[in-house]
Amino acid sequence: MLPPGVTASKFADAIKQFQGIVGKDWVFTSDEDVALYKDAYSPFWGEKDEILVSAAVAPDTAEEVSRVVRVANTLKIPIYPISTGKNLGYGGSAPNLSGSVVLDLKRMNRVIEVDDKRHFAIVEPGVSYFDLYRYIQERGLKVWIDVPDPGWGSVIGNAMDHGVGYGFGAFRDHFYSHCGMEVVLPSGEIVRTGMGALPNSKTWGEYHYGVGPYVDGLFGQSNFGVVTKMGFHLLPAPESYLTGTVIVPRRSDIVPLVEGGNQLEHAGVIGMPEYGSPLGGFGGASDAELRSLMAKPGGPSVAELEQHAEKTNRGFFSLNLQFYGGQKVVRAQWEYAKEVFADIRGVKFNEGDFIKFPAMQEQLDKAHKVAIGVPNLSIFMIGARSALNPSPTDGHLWFSPLIPKTGEAILEAQEVFMKAFRDMNMPSLVSPFSVPATWMFRAFVFIMGFPVYRTNIEQNKKTREMFKHLIQVAADHGWGEYRTPPAFQQQVTDAYSWNNHALRRFHETLKDAVDPNGIISAGRYGIWPKQMRGQRKA
């Protein structure tokens, strides 16, 4: 396969030059090798619109990246940088533009620095959360990293796609908690941002802005350069961890429950709040009587659901609070939190786990590991074969709309999205017990995971149609996605259309100035080079 608009002789020339830069072993062109760069969770698996790759190049240093980019820019070869290539559910290692050459940065896996007195790290793109965790543990450093669900993801790559984690406060927003970048521009020139622009800077990983305009945001979810180093703020390792659960009896109690959660979280008292419903979770209703109630024509009334919650003495919604810090402090914070919710009639409090670090193995086995900064892969139990799931999926897609951080918004999102599934005659992924994810510090994500299959094209088509419908329904209600797989990036970014797509047009102005040949990640998050703008489609 050739990249679009590139002749065979020009492509051969590029490959030869890439081999000269990184070595023959690190340029992949065989069908067998480049197939490994397809999105393993592609919603177009086996269809004509599946995104393919023409070749892959794997440099080992920023200087090699720079030389590869210069060649690509000279010969106008479309390239697509990946870090560890594990952005599964949001596109994996595949580009937006079929036929691109993947710039695979996995070999660049050096931890440059971790400082456990000033609490930051500087890493390369190939460093995974497992790698950074291991580096810190082996050296006994007193810092925690904030980890997302899949531990094999890139610390840099996750941040660049605005990925999120489970730990304390704003550390969960991995782009927000980064500090300083090294970027190879489409011209091949290497720049450092923030304090890194100062030769011999002593505070690159600590102060974001340097002086003058702050440009780091331009490189996330975009195509203006290739990030080759990045700093991250780290959490000082806390002495202990305590959890406590607040349970409220009525459906409408979600409103004061969220208000209390916001007050505690935004003031820095708790880590990530975890909302739930004792009546049901991802799998829907949790008992047979409730399932039959749910199956009633027109569904159950709120009163019927509340009666069921009361009868089974379980409560309607819950909020799990997580406290990090000194033993005396976390216990006092839990006591204080109980006061915050005391006015909710019928509220119950259950004290949960307490861990004094270092955790014992049985505590680790029981814990939600990502909440205490331990990377793992247990998220993939969703969809994997199990005793309850004899028909495993072949992957998943995440639909991730942001909604306001209120109880009212949760109830509205439930109603709106349940109707959206009914309107499309699809089984609903949303129920009256659904709650949002809480990774963001200041907004909720009403996330839904759709299964994808390698052998069921019809099902994948239905899923894509449902996904598109949800994007539209969300936009109609003022909810936009924070992140989305390449298959939906055009539609999602089209929805951010205020003032006749003024933001898109500004991105395009920047693209034309920074990358006039349009070589880097064409189409990423709806930003196409000038010569391809006519062909973009939602």
Add this chain to the structure above:
Amino acid sequence: MKITFVLLGALVFFLMNAAAADAGQIEEGKQVYQYWCWNCHGEGPGKPGTQALAAKYKGSKPAILDQRTDLAPAVTKFFVRKGISIMPYFRKTEITDAQLDALAFYLARNAAKQDGK
């Protein structure tokens, strides 16, 4: 007689080297396993691969991958490069062909013993 000694010596030397090479291959393969496979296929809670294989084989085979005695190298190589269910395939920048050889050798070590190698 002398020639026999020389040949025997050569054979012992060859076998010792072969054993050392096998041990080195197994050790490298074990490291690849620990780094790339254990987090899904190892022991303990929260391991999707172990959960999946337990559900698939219902006790007829070990659910933990490196306890299996029936994994021919070609089987390991197939799944690493093709993926299965929610397990994606792995690129050569993640697991090189040489590392995959070592991994496959490590996972086949018990099968080889059973065959009386």
